[in-house]
Amino acid sequence: MSTPGIARPTPFTDYHRALGAKFVEFAGFELPLRYTGDLREHQCVRSAVGVFDITHMGEYHVSGPGAGEFIHRMVTNDVLGMQVGQAIYTAMCRPDGGIVDDLLVYRLPERWMMVVNGATNAKDWAWLREQVPAGVELRDISEEMALLAVQGPKAELALRGHVPDAALELGFYRLMEGAAFGAPAIISRTGYTGEDGFELYFAPRHAAQVWEGLMAAGRPHGLEPVGLAARDSLRLEMGYMLYGNDIDDTTTPLEAGIGWTVKLKKDAFNGREALLRQKEAGLARKLVGFELDGRRVARHDMTIESGGRAVGRVTSGTFSPSLERPIGMGYVESALDRPGGILEVLAGGTRLNVRIAPRPFWTRGSRRS
Amino acid sequence: MRYPDDVRYTAEHEWARLENGIITIGVTSYATEQLGDVVFVELPEIGVRLEALKTFGVIEAVKTVSDLFAPVSGEVLERNGALSDNPALVNQDPFGEGWILRLRPSDPGEYAKLMSNVDYERHVEEQHA
Structure with missing residues (x-):
């Protein structure tokens, strides 16, 4: 728990407040816990479409020759096999196999983006920075990114006409760069709910136009804002990990049942030997x-x-x-x-x-x- | 006033209403705002004797769980059966249809010692300060 009173707002905090949200401090941010009710918000995502302010997530750009190889060494999944426009879910382990974080890696043209948990952002940054080789540029762009998740069976309908048509054709865990509600954005077909949906990354200065545009476009399709409480019940129904609860530095991806993100056959990566030993010895x-x-x-x-x-x-x-x-x-x-x-x-x-x-x-x- | 003046309050966010020698108890609107959607209220059997400020049940919400504390000592006369089918009544009408138990108080002095709505509102504000 971080110190109360120093929680930071997100670019959307005034909208949450105007909607009557109850707030909770999480990852150093003041985030909406709920707006109307946990059950209603949960069902809204399962049956229509909900929007989550998840600006607390951290983002890093990685570029330069060897950027892909660097990430490949840091994480357990096969990053070098990714195509441009692909996202992958992976663990990032310590040499002893403990999980530093679980994250998404995005392959963009000419660069990569790592999307890490807000609560572990500082730890991840320190961890990566001390291992980054010369020639690879690692940049923390968390402050430059507002992030909204639009999740639910009606997500595509809510975005139609406000993102490029090609974005609506993206497969799961695919992404593109394009305008969302007029703002330059990374549009990614990913989420943490088990429903169809998108995550929109854009500069905080565009927060008002995206939020207001999304609310207006989504309302006819039943779109409502959804808080962290429903985010937790939605992810748990899918059995998705919550870092700090289900996984941490003392648990391994094999123990957590996300061994599918661990490619033991790939070249050297942090935790490979420990995870190989654990696999051979049995859990x-x-x-x-x-x-x-x-x-x-x-x-x-x-x-x-x-x-x-x-x-x-x-x-x-x-x-x-x-x-x-x-x-x-x-x-x-x-x-x-x-x-x-x-x-x-x-x-x-x-x-x-x-x-x-x-x-x-x-x-x-x-x-x- | 944010909280009704026809009931008295505990620091644990229960309320008690004295009518014709019988005390009805429930949880406050502040409590339900903190809990979120209630999905289950575990209640004692009729005839059980509750002791003031001791736990007598639990209230489960989607996100969290909380013990229920008896505002006063007494014997359970009635339970709100509607809560088993519709626990959301606690959220919708905490001071009315969402009542939890009716008790026959064993020590009438205890009720008088509970907080007034004015004191309770101050108590809630202090918890947020």
Whole structure:
């Protein structure tokens, strides 16, 4: 938790305030937690389209000869295999395999962009800067980027006519540069909700025209602003990682179940040897998804037990608005990872039965794949 | 006034309303704003004796969970059954249809010691200062 009182506004804060948002401090920013209600905002994204102010995310430009090779060494996924106009989700690991951050890497013409978590921005920057070789230019452009996520089955309708037609033809995890509501932008078909959608990166000085244009264009399609609370329940229904909850410096991508982002066959990268060893030795613990009957929620940091013995901790838990039941994730001893297996969570004075369930929990999203 | 003057308040954001010797309790609009959408209220059985300022149940919202504290001591006479089908009543009408329990108070002096709406509003402001 950062010090209260020094939270920074985003370029959209006045709009949030005018809409009656309740704010929360996150990653040093004052961000909207909710506007009208968590359930309504969640359902708005699942059934229509929602807009999220995620300006707190950090962005770095990487350019110069060897830029791609540098990122390739820093992250676990195969960056050099990317085409211009492609985005990739990846982990960035320490030599011991612990996750420094999870991030997106964008390949743009003549440069790359890394999109990192707001809460880890300073740490990531220090981590990368001390490893950047001569000739590669690494630039923190977080201050130069406003970022809105437009997510939901109606996202394309909300943007039609306000972004280039080619942007509406982008496949999932593809991006282009072009005008969005008249502002120069990076338009990326990515998101954190399981729905179809776009993320729009543009200069803060264009914030008013993009926000107002988007609100006006989206309203006929049911567009509403959505806060961080619904962002969390949406991502958890998809089993997506939240850095600091589900993954951190002490967990590896293999344990977290994002081993698909780790290309052990590629050339040297931070964490490769440790992850190879872990894979060969087998995982002592795994992140599992679980669901509960009833309506009590197993929440972050609650102890998971099996047969009266502590076997792990809940990393994320919420009431799933789409499934109308509590869901969550947590690390448990690998031997306990059996579909349908029953574990117990200590919720205050109560024991809750949780049932191991496959992720994603929500499989009916409009996300293109 | 932001908070109604026909009920009295606890520092834990419950309210209590005394009518004909029976006390109805619920959570305040401030509490529901902090919690967000309520999805479940766990209630004690009828006949259970609650002790003032001790927890008697939990209130689960999408984003968070909170213990419920008894404003006064007493025996549970009635539970708001409508909450099991429609916990959103707590958000929609916290001082009315979203009531939680009715109690027969065991110590009438406790009610008088709860905060007035003026004191409660000051308490909320101090929490935000």
